[in-house]
Amino acid sequence: xxxxxxxxxxxxxxxxxxxxxxxxxxxxxxxxxxxxxxxxxxxxxxxxxxxxxxxxxxxxxxxxxxxxxxxxxxxxxxxxxxxxxxxxxxxxxxxxxxxxxxxxxxxxxxxxxxxxxxxxxxxxxxxxxxxxxxxxxxxxxxxxxxxxxxxxxxxxxxxxxxxxxxxxxxxxxxxxxxxxxxxxxxxxxxxxxxxxxxxxxxxxxxxxxxxxxxxxxxxxxxxxxxxxxxxxxxxxxxxxxxxxxxxxxxxxxxxxxxxxxxxxxxxxxxxxxxxxxxxxxxxxxxxxxxxxxxxxxxxxxxxxxxxxxxxxxxxxxxxxxxxxxxxxxxxxxxxxxxxxxxxxxxxxxxxxxxxxxxxxxxxxxxxxxxxxxxxxxxxxxxxxxxxxxxxxxxxxxxxxxxxxxxxxxxxx
Amino acid sequence: xxxxxxxxxxxxxxxxxxxxxxxxxxxxxxxxxxxxxxxxxxxxxxxxxxxxxxxxxxxxxxxxxxxxxxxxxxxxxxxxxxxxxxxxxxxxxxxxxxxxxxxxxxxxxxxxxxxxxxxxxxxxxxxxxxxxxxxxxxxxxxxxxxxxxxxxxxxxxxxxxxxxxxxxxxxxxxxxxxxxxxxxxxxxxxxxxxxxxxxxxxxxxxxxxxxxxxxxxxxxxxxxxxxxxxxxxxxxxxxxxxxxxxxxxxxxxxxxxxxxxxxxxxxxxxxxxxxxxxxxxxxxxxxxxxxxxxxxxxxxxxxxxxxxxxxxxxxxxxxxxxxxxxxxxxxxxxxxxxxxxxxxxxxxxxxxxxxxxxxxxxxxxxxxxxxxxxxxxxxxxxxxxxxxxxxxxxxxxxxxxxxxxxxxxxxx
Numbered sequence: 001x002x003x004x005x006x007x008x009x010x011x012x013x014x015x016x017x018x019x020x021x022x023x024x025x026x027x028x029x030x031x032x033x034x035x036x037x038x039x040x041x042x043x044x045x046x047x048x049x050x051x052x053x054x055x056x057x058x059x060x061x062x063x064x065x066x067x068x069x070x071x072x073x074x075x076x077x078x079x080x081x082x083x084x085x086x087x088x089x090x091x092x093x094x095x096x097x098x099x100x101x102x103x104x105x106x107x108x109x110x111x112x113x114x115x116x117x118x119x120x121x122x123x124x125x126x127x128x129x130x131x132x133x134x135x136x137x138x139x140x141x142x143x144x145x146x147x148x149x150x151x152x153x154x155x156x157x158x159x160x161x162x163x164x165x166x167x168x169x170x171x172x173x174x175x176x177x178x179x180x181x182x183x184x185x186x187x188x189x190x191x192x193x194x195x196x197x198x199x200x201x202x203x204x205x206x207x208x209x210x211x212x213x214x215x216x217x218x219x220x221x222x223x224x225x226x227x228x229x230x231x232x233x234x235x236x237x238x239x240x241x242x243x244x245x246x247x248x249x250x251x252x253x254x255x256x257x258x259x260x261x262x263x264x265x266x267x268x269x270x271x272x273x274x275x276x277x278x279x280x281x282x283x284x285x286x287x288x289x290x291x292x293x294x295x296x297x298x299x300x301x302x303x304x305x306x307x308x309x310x311x312x313x314x315x316x317x318x319x320x321x322x323x324x325x326x327x328x329x330x331x332x333x334x335x336x337x338x339x340x341x342x343x344x345x346x347x348x349x350x351x352x353x354x355x356x357x358x359x360x361x362x363x364x365x366x367x368x369x370x371x372x373x374x375x376x377x378x379x380x381x382x383x384x385x386x387x388x389x390x391x392x393x394x395x396x397x398x399x400x401x402x403x404x405x406x407x408x409x410x411x412x
Numbered sequence: 413x414x415x416x417x418x419x420x421x422x423x424x425x426x427x428x429x430x431x432x433x434x435x436x437x438x439x440x441x442x443x444x445x446x447x448x449x450x451x452x453x454x455x456x457x458x459x460x461x462x463x464x465x466x467x468x469x470x471x472x473x474x475x476x477x478x479x480x481x482x483x484x485x486x487x488x489x490x491x492x493x494x495x496x497x498x499x500x501x502x503x504x505x506x507x508x509x510x511x512x513x514x515x516x517x518x519x520x521x522x523x524x525x526x527x528x529x530x531x532x533x534x535x536x537x538x539x540x541x542x543x544x545x546x547x548x549x550x551x552x553x554x555x556x557x558x559x560x561x562x563x564x565x566x567x568x569x570x571x572x573x574x575x576x577x578x579x580x581x582x583x584x585x586x587x588x589x590x591x592x593x594x595x596x597x598x599x600x601x602x603x604x605x606x607x608x609x610x611x612x613x614x615x616x617x618x619x620x621x622x623x624x625x626x627x628x629x630x631x632x633x634x635x636x637x638x639x640x641x642x643x644x645x646x647x648x649x650x651x652x653x654x655x656x657x658x659x660x661x662x663x664x665x666x667x668x669x670x671x672x673x674x675x676x677x678x679x680x681x682x683x684x685x686x687x688x689x690x691x692x693x694x695x696x697x698x699x700x701x702x703x704x705x706x707x708x709x710x711x712x713x714x715x716x717x718x719x720x721x722x723x724x725x726x727x728x729x730x731x732x733x734x735x736x737x738x739x740x741x742x743x744x745x746x747x748x749x750x751x752x753x754x755x756x757x758x759x760x761x762x763x764x765x766x767x768x769x770x771x772x773x774x775x776x777x778x779x780x781x782x783x784x785x786x787x788x789x790x791x792x793x794x795x796x797x798x799x800x801x802x803x804x805x806x807x808x809x810x811x812x813x814x815x816x817x818x819x820x821x822x823x824x
Contacts, residue, residue, distance in 0.1 A: 016468040050488065056428040057492045058499035065498070068491030068506050072484040076462065079480030080469045086477070087470040094480050098510070099554065142511065 003035040003124070003165045007134065007156035010044035011173040012230035013077045016084075022230060023084040025171075026129060030090055035124045037163065039134045039156040040081055042073025063107035067136070067146045071097065074133030074152070082131045092129040095119065098144060101137030101155065109148040112137060112155065115162025124163075132159060153214035161221035168218065168225050169236075170210060175229035176237035177202065177209050179404040180256040184395050189406040191254060193238045193247050198254040201347040201381045215239065243349060252350025252357060253402040258395050260388060262292070263316040263339040264373060265309055265323070270333040272298045272305040280307060283326040289315045293343070293376040293385055304333070308374050310385060313339050341373060342391035345383040346398060357402075358382045364401040370394050415447040415536070417580040419546065419568035422456035424583055424642035425489045428496075434642060435496040437583075438541060442502055447536045449575065451546045451568040452493055454485025475519035479548070479558045483509065486545030486564070494543045504541040507531065510556060513549030513567065521560035524549060524567065527574025536575075544571060565626035573633035580630065580637050581648075582622060587641035588649035589614065589621050591816040592668040596807050601818040603666060605650045605659050610666040613759040613793045627651065655761060664762025664769060665814040670807045672800060674704070675728040675751040676785060677721055677735070682745040684710045684717040692719060695738040701727045705755070705788040705797055716745070720786050722797060725751050753785060754803035757795040758810060769814075770794045776813040782806050 006029065008022050022038075030036045041047075050070045054061045078094040085092035099119060103110035123130045134152025139145040147154055153170060160168035175190065177199065182188040194202075196219035200212065209227055218225050218239065228236030243250060270276050277296055284291055291309050298305040311319045316339055323335060351357050361382055365372065370393065374385040386394050399405060418441065420434050434450075442448045453459075462482045466473045490506040497504035511531060515522035535542045546564025551557040559566055565582060572580035587602065589611065594600040606614070608631035612624065621639055630637050630651065640648030655662065682688050689708055696703055706721040723731045728751055735747060763769050773794055777784065782805065786797040798806050811817060 016465065019469065053428065053488070053492055054495065057431065058495040060499075061495045062498050065491040065495040065506055068494075068508070069488050072487045075484045075487070076465070076481050079477040080465055082480075083466065083470040083473045083477040086474050087472075094477055096480070096510075096556065098508075144508065 001033060001035050002167070003037075003163065004029060005037045005039060005156055005160035005163075005165045005168040007039040007152060007168065007170045008041065008230055009152065009170075009172045010041040010047070012171055013040055013042070013081070014044040016080070018230075019077070019080055019084050022171075023081060023088055023090070025230070026081075026085060027088055027090050030129055037120065037124070037130045037132060037159060037165070038081065039132050039152060039159060040074060040077045041134050041152045042077055046073040046076075064143050067107050067144045071133070071136040071144045071146050074135055078131045078133045082129075085129055085131070090129055091127050092131060093123060094131040094133075095123075097133050097136035098138035098142075100132060101159070103137035103139055103145040103147065107139065107143070107145050110137065110139065110145040112147065112158035112162075115159055117163045120163055151211070151213075153211040154217060157214045157218045157221070157223060157225070161217065161223050165223065168223055170214075170225060170227050171230035172209065172227060173229065173231070174209055174227070175232060175234045176227050177239070178255065180395055180399055181258060184258065184392050185256075185399045185405070187405040188399070189404060191237050191250075192235070193240055193243060193250065194254050195242055195349055196239060197380050198347050198349060199239050201345070201378075202255050202257050210239075251348070251403055252354060253346050253348035253404065255347050255404065256395050256398050256402070257343075257345045257347055258391055259343045259345075260391065261313050262310045262341050262343050262385065263313045263319075263337065264341045264385060265311060265316075265319060266336040266338075267307045267323075267330065268334045268336065269302075269304045270307060271331045272303050276305070276330065277307065279326065279330045280309075280323065283322040284311070284319055287318060287322045289319050289322070293374045293383060295374045295376075310341070310343070310374065338373075340388040341385050342388045343383050343385055344391060344394045344398065345381050346402065347381045349380050351377075351382060352379050360401065361398060364397055365394055368393065368397050370397075413445060413447050414579070415449075415575065415577045416441060417449045417451060417568055417572035417575075417577045418583065419451040419564060419580065420453065420583045420642055421564065421585065422453040422459070423585040425452055425454070425493070426456040428492070430642075431489070431492055431496050434583075435493060435500055435502070437642070438493075438497060439500055439502050442541055449532065449536070449542045449544060449571060449577070450493065451544050451564060451571060452486060452489045453546050453564045454489055458485040458488075476555050479519050479556045483545070483548040483556045483558050486547055490543045490545045494541075497541055497543070502541055503539055504543060505535060506543040506545075507535075509545050509548035510550035510554075512544060513571070515549035515551055515557040515559065519551065519555070519557050522549065522551065522557040524559065524570035524574075527571055529575045532575055563623070563625075565623040566629060569626045569629045569633070569635060569637070573629065573635050577635065580635055582626075582637060582639050583642035584621065584639060585641065585643070586621055586639070587644060587646045588639050589651070590667065592807055592811055593670060596670065596804050597668075597811045597817070599817040600811070601816060603649050603662075604647070605652055605655060605662065606666050607654055607761055608651060609792050610759050610761060611651050613757070613790075614667050614669050622651075663760070663815055664766060665758050665760035665816065667759055667816065668807050668810050668814070669755075669757045669759055670803055671755045671757075672803065673725050674722045674753050674755050674797065675725045675731075675749065676753045676797060677723060677728070677731060678748040678750075679719045679735075679742065680746045680748065681714075681716040682719060683743045684715050688717070688742065689719060691738065691742045692721075692735065695734040696723070696731055699730060699734040701731050701734070705786045705795060707786045707788075722753070722755070722786065750785075752800045753797050754800045755795050755797055756803060756806045756810065757793050758814065759793045761792050763789075763794060764791050772813065773810060776809055777806055780805065780809050782809075 082094040494506040
């Protein structure tokens with residue numbers, strides 16, 4: 001009998017009417033002959049309310065006590081969903097996080113260590129739907145531990161992996177993963193399938209459909225995911241280990257990502273010698289600043305070079321002060337910064353086998369006169385840094401050039 | 413080191429400001445050299461909100477799921493109080509009901525079976541204040557079980573008994589136990605001390621300061637209680653196994669109770685023979701109706717008798733229909749009912765040793781022309797049934813006659 005995990009977010013659980021509609025969806029999967037586990041979030045707004053109470057009680061709240069308070073929201077929705085299911089004639093029971101999920105690491109941001117599957121197996125064997133509060137477990141010292149905000153996606157995937165589920169369906173308030181942000185490109189198209197790697201690249205650069213940690217975990221566990229809306233009967237997007245034969249018709253490029261959270265730093269006329277890049281990156285790493293695109297170009301015949309890289313926009317001033325302190329070690333040159341930049345990326349497993357895709361990207365942008373401030377590439381992604389006010393244009397022309405636009409009348 | 417349990421009700425926990433004031437009170441007891449455990453209720457209104465959600469989800473909610481939902485309110489206040497204490501420099505931690513309190517009986521109305529004291533002992537030894545959610549524990553099947561509404565008083569007493577506390581202080585929104593209802597007698601006086609037996613009689617007939625179950629449990633465990641207000645620094649009322657030498661100055665009568673929840677049934681001209689009373693009481697007991705005052709008087713020389721008794725006002729029509737069905741067994745007579753009656757009682761351990769107190773009660777009421785519809789007495793209580801519209805007058809004259817009025821200017 002297929003075993004599936006269904007995960008519902010806070011918007012789907014906000015109020016009894018919506019919980020009833022979630023229950024109807026669960027009932028359908030159970031009656032279709034599946035063993036069903038449901039992982040739920042707290043009602044939308046409830047976790048914020050609880051976090052606010054903690055802040056008022058203590059500016060620096062003990063994470064263990066914080067966890068006791070904020071974990072209660074999912075406990076409430078678990079019980080409510082279980083009784084709603086029973087009321088609809090579906091055998092169901094709720095569990096508590098401490099009965100099932102062993103967590104490790106810091107309180108307030110713990111990781112799932114192990115799922116105690118025996119209790120669950122028993123319930124599923126009896127034909128019960130098991131309802132489980134997301135976002136929480138129990139730590140080694142026997143205390144409630146939460147997984148950090150948005151952690152219910154990760155709970156769901158960890159539980160699905162722990163009980164060897166065949167699939168994990170994440171119901172959320174968007175109806176799937178899109179080729180790009182529909183606010184930028186109204187003709188963005190919902191993807192039927194996407195690989196884990198592509199999803200990670202799209203999530204990492206802006207598409208916030210799923211928690212990144214949950215996608216990484218599903219990839220490691222080889223567990224297929226689906227992203228669906230809880231508010232309609234639409235097919236959603238499958239997230240799979242790799243595309244099959246049948247999917248070859250899909251575009252080589254899965255989507256276009258855009259990220260405004262970038263700032264550029266350029267150091268000009270620094271010594272063109274081994275160790276210079278390390279002398280720059282060292283202090284930044286020490287300050288915990290993540291450096292992204294790096295371009296290092298020697299200035300022909302002058303013995304000096306320029307180094308350009310990006311940091312998160314919020315870390316720019318911190319990065320500058322770290323670099324100022326290391327000026328002597330780096331050796332001379334000027335420091336320029338620019339925080340009106342954005343990163344635009346094409347993402348797709350096709351890039352691996354087809355270098356012409358990158359060339360096509362550069363040509364398309366050049367045609368429109370968009371200047372590239374930096375370029376970086378990985379196996380399945382090519383990113384360019386552009387002026388922020390050219391970002392949306394860049395996304396639109398790439399979306400069209402790579403054949404991603406929905407046919408007229410079929411747009412989101 | 414003295415070990416005390418402090419229990420705070422929902423009004424005292426309603427919002428962070430009030431939780432801070434509770435924490436200040438706890439801090440004082442801890443700094444005075446006590447080992448302190450705190451049992452907390454949910455914020456006022458929160459349990460009602462959760463119960464309402466359950467009702468909306470399912471008219472006949474599974475009690476196990478109901479418990480999961482409603483137990484969350486105390487979990488929140490436990491965490492909040494623990495972090496507030498830490499913020500004030502007091503070592504503290506919260507526990508969850510399932511870690512400490514083993515409960516038995518039906519879900520939604522369970523009883524405390526056993527306190528797992530080892531974890532608590534450990535925390536207390538480390539100089540920690542232990543904060544515990546009231547109203548809940550864990551059942552044999554490992555699920556959250558609540559103790560029924562108002563159950564936090566009982567939790568507190570059971571935990572205090574389980575860890576051999578020296579005292580249990582119940583902080584509530586009244587400042588103690590009064591000689592009578594101050595709404596009837598403005599010069600009612602707060603009692604410094606009262607015995608468990610007296611408290612049970614006063615509670616059973618109307619004074620709703622503490623949950624009756626918690627008083628019975630404290631009496632069985634020989635655990636002194638104090639009732640205090642959380643909103644002021646007043647001494648409150650001590651509830652003790654018996655009055656000491658020093659308390660002999662206290663009035664022989666602790667207080668006057670009044671109860672409107674009464675209805676009278678009289679059966680006239682029923683056979684004056686063995687078995688008649690049993691023939692009446694049998695059907696009532698079967699119907700689960702509690703019979704209170706019973707007066708059985710033979711009518712001189714006629715071979716018949718009258719039987720008068722009281723039942724809870726809400727059970728009157730049910731009692732009448734049970735009696736109508738048994739008319740044949742009882743044998744003849746007429747049935748009269750009256751629901752405009754009330755019970756007034758004097759309560760005090762002095763009654764045991766001083767029969768003149770009952771006589772004084774009857775004389776006082778007779779002087780004011782108050783007619784007694786029935787009389788009953790136990791070791792520490794004498795009750796009379798009067799017309800409902802004479803109840804308040806009866807309470808006032810008895811309160812004065814037994815010397816309970818506060819001196820002018822000292823009233824509540």
